[in-house]
Amino acid sequence: MTGGRILDRSRLERLMGAEMAAFERANPRSKALFERARGSLLDGVPMNWMIKWAGPYPLFVEEARGAHFTDVDGHEYVDFCLGDTGAMAGHGPDATIRAVEQQLRRGITHMLPTEDAIAAADELQRRFGVRWWQFTLTATDANRFAIRLARHITGRPKVLVHNFSYHGSVDEAFASLRPDGSVGPRQGNIGKPVALAETTRVVEFNDLASLERELGHGDVAVALMEPALTNVGIVLPEPGYHEGVRELTRRYGTLLIIDETHTICAGPGGYTGAHGLAPDILTIGKTIGGGIPAGAYGFTEEVGERVRASIEWDDCDVGGIGGTLAGNALSLAAIRTTLTEVLTEEAFARMIPLAERFEWGVAGVLRGHDVPWHVTRLGARCEYHFMPDLPRNGSDQAAHDDSQLARFLHLSAMNRGVLMTPFHNMALMSPATTEADVDLHTQVFGEAVEALFG
Numbered sequence: 043m044t045g046g047r048i049l050d051r052s053r054l055e056r057l058m059g060a061e062m063a064a065f066e067r068a069n070p071r072s073k074a075l076f077e078r079a080r081g082s083l084l085d086g087v088p089m090n091w092m093i094k095w096a097g098p099y100p101l102f103v104e105e106a107r108g109a110h111f112t113d114v115d116g117h118e119y120v121d122f123c124l125g126d127t128g129a130m131a132g133h134g135p136d137a138t139i140r141a142v143e144q145q146l147r148r149g150i151t152h153m154l155p156t157e158d159a160i161a162a163a164d165e166l167q168r169r170f171g172v173r174w175w176q177f178t179l180t181a182t183d184a185n186r187f188a189i190r191l192a193r194h195i196t197g198r199p200k201v202l203v204h205n206f207s208y209h210g211s212v213d214e215a216f217a218s219l220r221p222d223g224s225v226g227p228r229q230g231n232i233g234k235p236v237a238l239a240e241t242t243r244v245v246e247f248n249d250l251a252s253l254e255r256e257l258g259h260g261d262v263a264v265a266l267m268e269p270a271l272t273n274v275g276i277v278l279p280e281p282g283y284h285e286g287v288r289e290l291t292r293r294y295g296t297l298l299i300i301d302e303t304h305t306i307c308a309g310p311g312g313y314t315g316a317h318g319l320a321p322d323i324l325t326i327g328k329t330i331g332g333g334i335p336a337g338a339y340g341f342t343e344e345v346g347e348r349v350r351a352s353i354e355w356d357d358c359d360v361g362g363i364g365g366t367l368a369g370n371a372l373s374l375a376a377i378r379t380t381l382t383e384v385l386t387e388e389a390f391a392r393m394i395p396l397a398e399r400f401e402w403g404v405a406g407v408l409r410g411h412d413v414p415w416h417v418t419r420l421g422a423r424c425e426y427h428f429m430p431d432l433p434r435n436g437s438d439q440a441a442h443d444d445s446q447l448a449r450f451l452h453l454s455a456m457n458r459g460v461l462m463t464p465f466h467n468m469a470l471m472s473p474a475t476t477e478a479d480v481d482l483h484t485q486v487f488g489e490a491v492e493a494l495f496g
């Protein structure tokens with residue numbers, strides 16, 4: 043670390059031991075449920091990521107409402123994780139619940155359209171300026187179908203992604219750059235079907251020269267990009283980056299997918315709406331259904347025409363795009379209502395200042411203790427990271443990861459009633475989040491930094 047306080051590792055270990063003991067003392071019912079869960083759930087969790095929470099076992103949730111939840115031991119938490127964006131609309135927003143309850147009684151899924159489908163697509167069209175829409179159950183599916191379509195209409199085999207990006211469990215996207223610049227599987231890639239270099243080209247974020255070199259091979263059907271990286275921590279685009287991406291992808295005949303699944307936090311129309319991007323295809327999921335499984339992908343007039351002209355509709359049910367439950371009535375009622383009544387422009391106008399307040403709170407603590415970390419913000423989302431300057435790309439950010447330190451900060455926050463997004467130090471504001479919620483984080487973060495450096 044350059045300048046500022048140096049972290050004392052033995053102190054960190056001591057503090058971590060104390061937080062682990064405090065967690066176990068405070069959460070006996072979660073512990074008992076976890077032990078029971080190990081009888082039938084692999085490693086005691088319904089989905090393997092859940093073993094990665096900072097404590098010795100995950101908290102079991104009793105109830106979640108708005109920006110808060112209670113665990114089975116009766117503690118209340120301010121939730122800045124919000125289901126890693128799935129609950130960015132707040133837990134159980136009233137309008138979505140009403141719409142979903144009504145739809146539950148009127149049919150959940152019938153493989154026939156409902157009027158809500160039109161209203162949901164109209165709203166996505168209005169927000170993102172993208173013409174034609176289709177629905178899925180997840181953002182992963184939206185990305186997978188968009189990639190298939192892009193390959194189909196361009197006749198090219200490859201996908202290009204940013205190093206250290208994440209786009210869901212999309213095989214082609216689990217690629218990363220090796221130190222020699224070649225493409226290999228991302229660390230931890232499980233069961234890859236083929237060598238990643240066969241399917242994928244990878245470039246660093248903010249690196250237009252490499253992008254041009256890779257597109258120049260002429261075999262890239264589609265570039266799949268988040269407009270700002272969010273999954274390795276927030277990495278913002280440099281001025282001119284997106285203009286360059288758009289110019290180069292057009293010049294080399296590569297389609298551009300902008301994945302707004304997380305960057306919807308930038309505003310009602312996501313980063314695309316806030317910064318006037320012009321993707322060929324836009325994908326999104328998670329929050330648009332207010333927590334009900336839902337995803338969507340949309341494409342421009344021109345891409346829509348190419349898709350129509352190239353698909354044999356008689357065979358579309360076996361073409362690899364779609365799914366029995368995709369576009370179901372329940373998801374569409376949830377999307378329509380969440381977008382038009384919950385994640386509204388007024389909601390963003392409240393959420394973004396809360397994220398600013400969060401950012402100032404963290405920056406004040408860091409300044410007060412001369413700690414060389416940075417805090418950054420993207421609309422209603424904030425993040426702090428263990429390096430003094432903003433990262434330029436995913437490698438830069440990943441090189442400064444410190445899982446031991448992050449684990450301590452997360453556990454110490456949990457023990458004081460604050461839940462951060464796991465795997466990195468990310469906080470998301472919902473329409474139900476309050477200034478008091480944000481101030482509780484500032485206080486708790488201040489206590490952790492004081493314990494580490496005071």
Ligand SMILES: Cc1ncc(COP(=O)(O)O)c(C=O)c1O
Nearest residue numbers: 180181182208209210301303304
């Ligand atoms: C940018 C981005 N795209 C897509 C996805 C996939 O979402 P899901 O796992 O809900 O399919 C994620 C998940 O974290 C994501 O961060």
